[in-house]
Amino acid sequence: MSAAKVFTKPASMTDKIMHFCPGCTHGIIQRLVAEVIDELDIRENTIAVGPVGCAVFCYDYWDVDFHQASHGRAPAVATGVKRVHPDKVVFSLQGDGDIAAIGTTEIVHAAARGEKISCLFVNNSIYGMTGGQMAPTTIVGQKTTTTPGGRDSNMAGYPVKLTEMLAVLDGTAYSARVSVHNPANVIKAKKVIKKAFEVQIKGEGFAIVEILSTCPTNWGLSPVESIKWLEENILPYFPIGEFKTPGEVSR
Amino acid sequence: MSKVLMKGNEAVAEAAVLGGCRYFFGYPITPQNEIPEYLAKRLPEVGGTFLQAESEISAINMVFGAAGSGARVMTSSSGPGISLKQEGISYISGAELPCVIVNMVRGGPGLGNIGPAQSDYFQATKGGGHGDYRLIVFGPASVQELVDLTIEAFELADRYRNPVMILGDGILGQMMEPVEFKVKEIRKGPEKPWAATGAKGRARNLITSLYIVPEELEEHCRKLKEKYDRIAAVEKRHESYFADDTEIVLAAYGTTARICKAVVDQARDEGIRAGLIRPVTLWPFPDEPYYKAAEHADAFLTVEMSNGQMVEDVRLSVNGRKPVHFLGRTGGIVPTKAEIYAEVKKIVEGGVR
């Protein structure tokens, strides 16, 4: 009998210990992306674009060429990169504030242009890096440092369902929401991320994948409680699923 | 060599193509629209890409991405749009990427108007965005110079891995003059081994302006300063017009410098020893010619289409040796030869203190 490795760190991931807080599922997402890069064998062919937010150091963990962007502008930067290197795989990773508040214009128009890039978006329903302020995805009633009494829809409106929004644009080829709160969903999430890359590689157009994630530190919960809170509060508002797949043209 | 009659904006666009620019990202704004319009036709002919962005913020960030990917890339705009680009310009400077930015300056502040102005001088030369950085800034004064400096801008941008700004104005962009394109073959940029191109057979490249460790950021800023010092040591350019034996030296750039030249001619005809020192680079600012001129000149007169911006650099250059006067028009109004001449006369006759 011999022992085979059934799970190891993906090759396109560096050895660096990630800076995310304990139990933050951002780390799972970083790993899934690296696994997809390995499986598609595109490490030497990929250029990643990062956000300003908790994932600002994502380049420390992926062994690929990387281009920084300012807060919210990753889709515009990725557009510039992709236009220069149409034969390369260009993807971006952003947080919810980055993509659905300050960067709404950039993501909407990258999608509308059918930019052949894969955009990943980590929705933790809060501004993580700046210490837990309200995000465009903060759900009604959720307490944050700037909605101390809970988000009041009269005052602060409603969460942005960006992935559904982008699905109605004809330039969007693929739009899906996944979550990484349990093993079954982690496996599903990886499949969807991979599909978003494949959509680009096949030249089918713009792909957006929203990934629901936890923020134990700013939610004020333990990592395990955070998973439960996500299931009970976020999943009902942000349903998991594919909103658009290649070939569908929205009306 | 044959000359063609061309509008400034179109000449800049053609010069960019000759300078090797393959990518242009922009957003419409008067008075520079002929640049994107020209390139929308022209770039595809040379295998390049023109893209109309959804805003100037997006445009400059597309420039950021294309520059980091190793391309020769340009954007153009005017006042309000250039304000929006400042964040991106700061990132591009911090990440030390080459690109060319054209500002056909219009009247400000705010929406101002679409008349010519020089009121974006501070923004261009002192760092309009956040952080310690410098742009190389050219202040062309003719369509020919727009062409020559635009082509050169791409070379300097690559040489120093630094953004270069062409600071024109509404008049220069709209004016038609005969120009000669001395560069016959489309230029190509140098190899850029640092660019993000996919880490094939090499260690990965990282395009960033983030240095979270204070010592590392300080080291980065120190390196930037060294670069700026190197640029300042060799790239200062100016034109001297009768400025060697003067009683009064005019200081002006771009459109106003053209008028000042005519003023100098008139003054010389009428026995006033006037001269003009015209900065061609606004940053680095050619300080020495002013300092030297202070030996023989009794006074200086800076003329701008602003409330007084470049005059501060002239004063720094003259360093208190002689009085530096100022004449400015704003609002899109161009100072006339007559009013400048009248000011010159007043100064030499001792009427202005």
Place this chain on the structure above:
Amino acid sequence: MAKGRAIICEDRCKGCGLCVTACPQGLIELSKKLNNSGFHPAVVSDMEKCKGCALCALMCPDVAIEVEKEES
């Protein structure tokens, strides 16, 4: 019966406990001792019972777990 081994890198572990809830056998617990970063790292209490399903590793946000499975 397939036998597995979940190897937890003590120094990468931040003691978040997501693997503890992920293990269908309930084999993982947080150690009483601290690792070099001051976290209570996860440890496998009874490796004999590990089936090598790798669900712990799937949920680990810090890529701290490697899983082996014996092939017969």
